[in-house]
Amino acid sequence: DTGVSQNPRHKITKRGQNVTFRCDPISEHNRLYWYRQTLGQGPEFLTYFQNEAQLEKSRLLSDRFSAERPKGSFSTLEIQRTEQGDSAMYLCASSFSGLDTEAFFGQGTRLTVV
Amino acid sequence: DQQVKQNSPSLSVQEGRISILNCDYTNSMFDYFLWYKKYPAEGPTFLISISSIKDKNEDGRFTVFLNKSAKHLSLHIVPSQPGDSAVYFCAVMEYGNKLVFGAGTILRVKS
Numbered sequence: 001d002t003g004v005s006q007n008p009r010h011k012i013t014k015r016g017q018n019v020t021f022r023c024d025p026i027s028e029h030n031r032l033y034w035y036r037q038t039l040g041q042g043p044e045f046l047t048y049f050q051n052e053a054q055l056e057k058s059r060l061l062s063d064r065f066s067a068e069r070p071k072g073s074f075s076t077l078e079i080q081r082t083e084q085g086d087s088a089m090y091l092c093a094s095s096f097s098g099l100d101t102e103a104f105f106g107q108g109t110r111l112t113v114v
Numbered sequence: 115d116q117q118v119k120q121n122s123p124s125l126s127v128q129e130g131r132i133s134i135l136n137c138d139y140t141n142s143m144f145d146y147f148l149w150y151k152k153y154p155a156e157g158p159t160f161l162i163s164i165s166s167i168k169d170k171n172e173d174g175r176f177t178v179f180l181n182k183s184a185k186h187l188s189l190h191i192v193p194s195q196p197g198d199s200a201v202y203f204c205a206v207m208e209y210g211n212k213l214v215f216g217a218g219t220i221l222r223v224k225s
Contacts, residue, residue, distance in 0.1 A: 006157075033213075035213075042203050042216050042217050043158065043203070045212045091158070093157075097211070100146045100163070100165060103160070104160065105150075106157050108156075108157050
């Protein structure tokens with residue numbers, strides 16, 4: 001399977017705990033994106049990397065969120081001191097960096113904060 | 115301020131008929147548009163795209179139309195099949211190839 005892989009698929013955590021998600025992009029892709037989707041909405045951009053460099057972070061990404069992409073391969077998204085409002089589907093996507101190239105999404109990580 | 119709007123939350127169509135999904139955007143500077151399909155518990159899957167230099171792009175049963183003056187695009191599915199039942203997202207591409215999505219339209223194709 002050479003698609004985008006995300007782990008875990010589901011995560012239930014208590015409010016205040018820290019969680020970390022992992023994304024393995026398509027190996028040839030140099031760009032990696034994180035999106036968040038809540039019920040009834042489309043995915044919303046959080047941040048993206050080109051190789052190992054984090055090029056942009058959305059205003060949605062509060063100080064409790066941090067993302068890394070060491071060595072320009074897999075990426076992790078960590079949420080510290082989770083809140084109930086963090087409950088959502090977290091989607092990772094990857095693409096080439098050329099103009100007008102579509103992104104390929106993983107299956108997402110469903111986070112539930114109780 | 116929604117930059118991409120899909121005003122129909124849901125659409126129901128008979129198998130074999132045409133499905134038309136609509137999308138409006140606000141910024142005339144957008145120049146690349148995409149449609150994604152999403153099944154429950156899966157990530158979005160790329161369906162079809164169109165550049166602003168075109169007004170139509172076709173791929174099998176799927177055709178996307180772009181009306182730049184109206185800032186409107188539509189996705190036509192002909193003929194519709196039960197397996198097309200899913201949530202369809204319209205998206206525009208920003209700098210860095212970031213995507214701005216609409217809220218989605220749930221398509222139900224009845225057999």
